[in-house]
Amino acid sequence: MDQVLTDKGHYQWLVGRLIYLSHTRPDIAYAVNVVSQFMHAPSEEYMNAVYQILKYLKSALGKRLLFYKNGVYGIKGYTDSDWVGSQTDRRSTSGYFTFVEGNLVTWRSKKQKVVSRSSAEAEFLAHGVCELLWVKHVL
Known part of the structure; x- marks a missing residue:
């Protein structure tokens, strides 16, 4: 091509x-x-x-981030990864995001440097947990 x-x-x-x-x-x-x-x-x-x-x-000039009081309390975090998800280079992507009282406050995704099955995903899971603990400490 x-x-x-x-x-x-x-x-x-x-x-x-x-x-x-x-x-x-x-x-x-x-x-x-x-x-x-x-x-x-x-x-x-x-x-x-x-x-x-x-x-x-x-x-979309008027778009912006809005935070609402919506009756959801607490902090929630999610992590996920896919294995060989990129069609161009066959590398995995991992990510995490954190909600505070139902509002998205932090997020991150990263394409892994090498093709791997477990260690890179586990490392990124640890980063997601650290982010969640940091947000909890800040609040």
Whole structure:
């Protein structure tokens, strides 16, 4: 499959700004994660994906994070991982997220550096537990 490469500097500049923005806009976090994986050799296909993200942001200017009192009490955390979930490089992705009183407050996902079955997932599970304990300590 031949891919037409695009301007690497412009691509990296745009994706860098989107990465910064995704810290306050979790609705674009997954899409930005995907396009950021191709910073070393961006193709026209991924540049078009970046433009789609920008188009979405322009149409969703009023979106923001809101926290509600919803009658759910306590702190809950969840972790998960998939084995060989990425279609492009066959690596696993692990993640965790934490809710405080029903509101999402922290989240993280990471593609593993190597293909593995257990140790990387167990390590990320430990990171999720540490995050949960940290949130509990802060509150």
